[in-house]
Amino acid sequence: MYNKSHAQMPMDRSPPFSSSSSDSSQFSSTSSSPAKSMRVVLSIECLKGSSKADEWTGDMLQTGDIVEELRIGNMIVKSPFKNGKSGIQKILHGSFKQKETSIRVRVRRGCADLAELQACIVPGDQFVGRKQYVLRAIDDPNYAVGFIDRTESQCLDLQASRTSRMVSALERTPLQDGYVSYPWERRLVEMLSIPNSSSFYSVLFLPKSSDKASARYNDLEDTLARAHTWINASQASGVPIVFMNIQTESLLTKISGDTASSTVNAGSLSDLSNIANTSLYGFEDYHGVDLGVVRAVRLWFSPLAGEIPIEIRIKDTDTRLGFAISRTPEGFIYISSVIEGADDVPSARSGLSSLYKQASQSARLLVVSRISNQKLLPWMVSATGAIRCFDTVSLSQKLSLHRHTRVPILVHVYLWDRSANNANVGSIRARAMSTSPPTPPSTEAHLKMTARGVEEGEEDSDEEETVASDGQEDITIERDTAGEFSFRLHDFALKNNWV
Known part of the structure; x- marks a missing residue:
């Protein structure tokens, strides 16, 4: 193999040579003899640059170098070469046919500077044609050179123009792109805390309708303000989330008449200023305005300290899971209560009760982010202002079915970090989280004001357990505007809110 040490070894008693580059003054000394300068010599033509970007170093062959000697196996051919390039191509062809491809x-360069290259003989299909042969460097197969006939003066001129050729090569050398295979299936399992699922969450805020007919919508600033209000209110209630990013998202819809607050003529860039703060605008064509663009706002957030999985195993003797679930006004499902003093309920055995107590002490809510790997967080705010989220009644029924069938429940909850420094999250995130959490209220007041528990949906009298204080009214259920199958539960007056 070729290495730089070869460049320091003289060949056939030749005088020692240096691999350093030469200045133009070194090449002008031979131009005094017109006959010598017009002599045709075998010269190097660089066909492909080195992947190591060192083809301009002194020990790499360069365009314009004058070939002095070739060594193929035990055969040594020295300058002058009979028939020049064509004669050398015959020698290379014969050596390649005999599978003798190693060549030095x-x-x-100039008067005395010498350099060497250890290479192999390969067909020049992609460079100079099928019937020609080129040399590839042993230590860098990307570097390829060929032979060409030039006069000695042409070679010296090329050698003298090395600096300008380097600048030219710099300007015309592009960066190449490529592809690399990636073990996605394995990485999705190894690199995520929850395999095949991210911990990035978002809520899409549609512009609020400003009339009952939903023909007019508030501007973009109103949508941004509502998104900001939602994240601040969520953090103030004790949901341990951190603001990540906010962006506008364009949604296409069909409109007609004067529904759009502004219209844009596709041929006029000046009309773009009309849509700077609008939530709905339309495009005109030959048939009038028929295509509208709704500018919604997507708010991205993430758990402050990640998510933790809790596996709740069920025993045949379990009649309760030992915890109650509720929903915040912002749409988050959380653990609102746990059974005290019972160590043999699923919530205590799994450690859920302990996490709930720690969260309460830190003025944080124990938010349930997933049930059986299904995300339970709010994901959209409609044009009427209703938050699209999960219904606690159906969730309670699903948890009850887990208990009856003795199928373990995999619950993911948001972790909180008492030592988290908001300033380290970034200035924007710190400002978004600037609302200080409220003072934890008493247990009874907390249940009255924030918890909205759900009934298990069963009629078994032996499983009923009263958690409400005397004098409270019965629960009232009414249809919520957040979805066809969602309920809003008012007045935490439950006789059976435990699951």
């Missing part, structure tokens, strides 16, 4: 080339 020694070249001259």
